[in-house]
Amino acid sequence: MTTTSLLILSVILAYFGVLIGIALTTSLRSNPQSFFLANRQSPWYVVAFGMIGVSLSGVTFISIPGAVLHAQFSYFQVVLGYLLGYLVIATLLMPLYYRLNLVSIYTYLGQRLGPWSYKTGAFFFLLSRTVSASFQLFVAAKILHLGVFQALGVPFWVTAWLSVFLVWIYTFKGGLQTIIWTDLWQTTFMLLAAGLTIGLIQTELNLSFKQLVETVAYSQYSQIFFWDLNDARNFFKQFFGGAFIAIAMTGLDQSMMQKNLTCKTLPEAQKNMFGFCVILVLVNILFLSLGTLLYAYAGAKGITLPTRTDDLYPLLAFNYLGQLGAVIFVLGIVAATYSTIDSVLTSLTTSFCIDFLNIQQRPTLNQPHTLKIVHLGFSVLLVWLMILFQSVGTGDLITNLLKAVGFTYGPLLGLYAFGLFTRWSIRDAWVPLVCILAPLWSFILHKHSQQWFNGYQFGFEILIVNGLLTFLGLLLLANYGKVDKLN
Numbered sequence: 001m002t003t004t005s006l007l008i009l010s011v012i013l014a015y016f017g018v019l020i021g022i023a024l025t026t027s028l029r030s031n032p033q034s035f036f037l038a039n040r041q042s043p044w045y046v047v048a049f050g051m052i053g054v055s056l057s058g059v060t061f062i063s064i065p066g067a068v069l070h071a072q073f074s075y076f077q078v079v080l081g082y083l084l085g086y087l088v089i090a091t092l093l094m095p096l097y098y099r100l101n102l103v104s105i106y107t108y109l110g111q112r113l114g115p116w117s118y119k120t121g122a123f124f125f126l127l128s129r130t131v132s133a134s135f136q137l138f139v140a141a142k143i144l145h146l147g148v149f150q151a152l153g154v155p156f157w158v159t160a161w162l163s164v165f166l167v168w169i170y171t172f173k174g175g176l177q178t179i180i181w182t183d184l185w186q187t188t189f190m191l192l193a194a195g196l197t198i199g200l201i202q203t204e205l206n207l208s209f210k211q212l213v214e215t216v217a218y219s220q221y222s223q224i225f226f227w228d229l230n231d232a233r234n235f236f237k238q239f240f241g242g243a244f245i246a247i248a249m250t251g252l253d254q255s256m257m258q259k260n261l262t263c264k265t266l267p268e269a270q271k272n273m274f275g276f277c278v279i280l281v282l283v284n285i286l287f288l289s290l291g292t293l294l295y296a297y298a299g300a301k302g303i304t305l306p307t308r309t310d311d312l313y314p315l316l317a318f319n320y321l322g323q324l325g326a327v328i329f330v331l332g333i334v335a336a337t338y339s340t341i342d343s344v345l346t347s348l349t350t351s352f353c354i355d356f357l358n359i360q361q362r363p364t365l366n367q368p369h370t371l372k373i374v375h376l377g378f379s380v381l382l383v384w385l386m387i388l389f390q391s392v393g394t395g396d397l398i399t400n401l402l403k404a405v406g407f408t409y410g411p412l413l414g415l416y417a418f419g420l421f422t423r424w425s426i427r428d429a430w431v432p433l434v435c436i437l438a439p440l441w442s443f444i445l446h447k448h449s450q451q452w453f454n455g456y457q458f459g460f461e462i463l464i465v466n467g468l469l470t471f472l473g474l475l476l477l478a479n480y481g482k483v484d485k486l487n
Helices: 003-026 032-040 044-071 075-099 107-112 115-152 156-171 176-204 209-217 235-251 254-260 266-300 309-319 322-356 367-392 397-408 410-421 428-452 462-476
Strands: 424-426 478-483
Touching: 003 115, 003 156, 003 176, 003 322, 032 176, 032 322, 044 075, 044 176, 044 254, 044 266, 044 309, 044 322, 075 235, 075 254, 075 266, 075 410, 107 115, 107 410, 115 156, 115 254, 115 309, 115 322, 115 367, 115 397, 115 410, 115 428, 156 176, 156 322, 156 367, 176 209, 176 254, 176 266, 176 322, 209 266, 235 254, 235 410, 235 462, 254 266, 254 322, 266 309, 309 322, 322 367, 397 410, 397 428, 410 428, 410 462, 428 462, 462 478
Parallel strands: none
Antiparallel strands: 424 478
């Protein structure tokens, strides 16, 4: 093992030692309610800051800086769209969830539309988050494997098991009561890693702070707005795509909303969401600027760029920025990834226990025992999916992940839109068929859009199309003579 690998391993062990210490402290006298909603006692500002790490993930940590090469600052158009989406969440969805006193947000679909709609919505969440979480964890595990364990001759599957075990060991008992505080720690280190990397580049290039800012502002990568309708980076595609991605991936996502529901009251939860918006804008500017500086550093040092843009940050961190750069990078991606995965693992456990096992209505179940078994089951599933990703390989990370979201979250978007904006009941048993056909047709449209629509390329707005197709399909199932009064 090299000195750098040993240093990285020591830092990671110390890092997780702190997480386990937080878990032991916060999980004292834990119970199912503290596991699910932290007894609704979380300070809103702690939740807001911790949600930054959950929303970004390890994929974002390496992919947004790398994507600057081709996308420039166009991703900021998506971020602006997020703000519109978060406004909808804070003013429309949060009041609904608090009024109905929900633990699983998909319970609303059961109350409003029926049991098949309820199970379908929960299933699409479980599918979406299981795949995306295992993919995000795979990215971090692969970097840990290359930076530390490969030199010891450890196979990747061992790294995969270890990666998930580290999450399980500090989340299995306390759940959300623990995660609210571990995410505060992890978001801090993720942002610290990005800031320190920028500082290393500033030192290496001998730039003053003014020159550093000018390097970003006047670079060839700093264009934000794109107006060509045939360009996937078009403002309207990315802005409205971003708005609906925020609604789907935050407002209709159990792992994100479960943290919001730990706030004491609705006004505090709304303050959390608006505070989160401000921090999110600043953080995304930080990561886009980091990308520009990484390319500036590579150009100044005559470094050949990797074929895949996602490999740029790891390449420079491990090979050109010294031991400190490597340690900072690994610590950053670990913090970014695990702040997402711990929340997701807890929310998968919550959704399955409440939405499918109906644990709240079955007192005969040993609730703490059931929680541990389900938590362990999803942990094992994440490992097997990570090993699968290793065998089949992956492409561009952030773009592919957000495109996948468009297909898996579309049915949720359509279901909630029908529930919130109509008053009709529905022929509930046919809902699963609609929610399968809508993503299928969306995929076909996405695949052939250039051929069928005179060169038009679908971007992130495919999520809107998917949700609309689901909504139209649900209209065909509506009982127009029967009005539901839940809303």
